[in-house]
Amino acid sequence: MNLLEVESLEKTFTLHLRGGQRLPTLRAPDFQLQAGECVALRGPSGAGKSTLLRCVFGSYRVDSGSIYLHHQQQCLELSRADSRSILDARRWSMAYASQFLRVIPRVSTLAIVAEPALLQGKSDTEAAARARELLLRLNIPLALHHLPPASFSGGEQQRVNVARTLIGTHPLLLLDEPTASLDPANAALILAEIRRAKENGRSILLILHDPQQIRKLADRELILAAGDACS
Ligand SMILES: Nc1ncnc2c1ncn2[C@@H]1O[C@H](COP(=O)(O)OP(=O)(O)OP(=O)(O)O)[C@@H](O)[C@H]1O
Numbered sequence: 001m002n003l004l005e006v007e008s009l010e011k012t013f014t015l016h017l018r019g020g021q022r023l024p025t026l027r028a029p030d031f032q033l034q035a036g037e038c039v040a041l042r043g044p045s046g047a048g049k050s051t052l053l054r055c056v057f058g059s060y061r062v063d064s065g066s067i068y069l070h071h072q073q074q075c076l077e078l079s080r081a082d083s084r085s086i087l088d089a090r091r092w093s094m095a096y097a098s099q100f101l102r103v104i105p106r107v108s109t110l111a112i113v114a115e116p117a118l119l120q121g122k123s124d125t126e127a128a129a130r131a132r133e134l135l136l137r138l139n140i141p142l143a144l145h146h147l148p149p150a151s152f153s154g155g156e157q158q159r160v161n162v163a164r165t166l167i168g169t170h171p172l173l174l175l176d177e178p179t180a181s182l183d184p185a186n187a188a189l190i191l192a193e194i195r196r197a198k199e200n201g202r203s204i205l206l207i208l209h210d211p212q213q214i215r216k217l218a219d220r221e222l223i224l225a226a227g228d229a230c231s
């Protein structure tokens with residue numbers, strides 16, 4: 001059974017502040033993702049890799065084509081779904097880590113990471129314990145857990161972002177360059193957590209640039225060529 005299916009997907013941005021100029025950005029190859037599969041998106045800068053992840057997550061509306069997600073025992077056509085269905089899919093079926101953590105003033109790191117577990121019905125105690133454990137595994141020391149992550153380094157914020165994505169039981173994880181600002185040791189921690197998620201049957205669509213990391217983690221690659229995006 002496919003967890004995710006993408007068909008004939010195209011996205012063009014319309015720049016309203018530039019007289020409605022249209023910017024064709026993405027023409028994705030058709031693909032499917034099965035349970036427990038990890039697919040790495042590759043392609044040159046500007047090819048539309050982040051745009052594809054955002055289309056799947058429902059942040060961008062697509063112009064044509066379809067995105068199907070297996071959600072709550074049904075096939076949800078994400079590309080045509082209303083916002084309530086997309087929010088429900090985000091709560092239960094897909095989690096997304098962008099390249100940058102969206103920090104909320106005065107909200108602690110522990111609370112930011114625990115939130116998706118709370119939304120899935122875990123108790124405060126359970127969600128906090130799981131958040132603490134994940135943060136420690138990702139090398140965020142206990143002393144930082146009660147601080148808002150606004151002042152954290154780029155690499156620390158990135159690990160908090162990934163922890164927030166991993167904490168729930170979402171079967172689909174969308175990760176935009178999860179190792180980008182990290183030194184090799186901390187990148188290895190992230191890769192280990194992603195591998196663990198995969199071994200637990202979760203599916204991962206992620207953007208990675210390092211061929212060695214891709215070889216270690218991904219079952220296959222999906223190449224977005226610059227020409228695909230812009231022709
Ligand atoms: N919200 C937006 N409005 C207008 N143009 C956008 C928007 N988001 C992305 N683009 C444009 O779409 C193109 C693809 O961007 P995207 O971030 O998807 O590329 P990418 O393949 O992830 O690149 P990189 O590897 O550099 O992160 C770029 O030219 C970018 O400027």
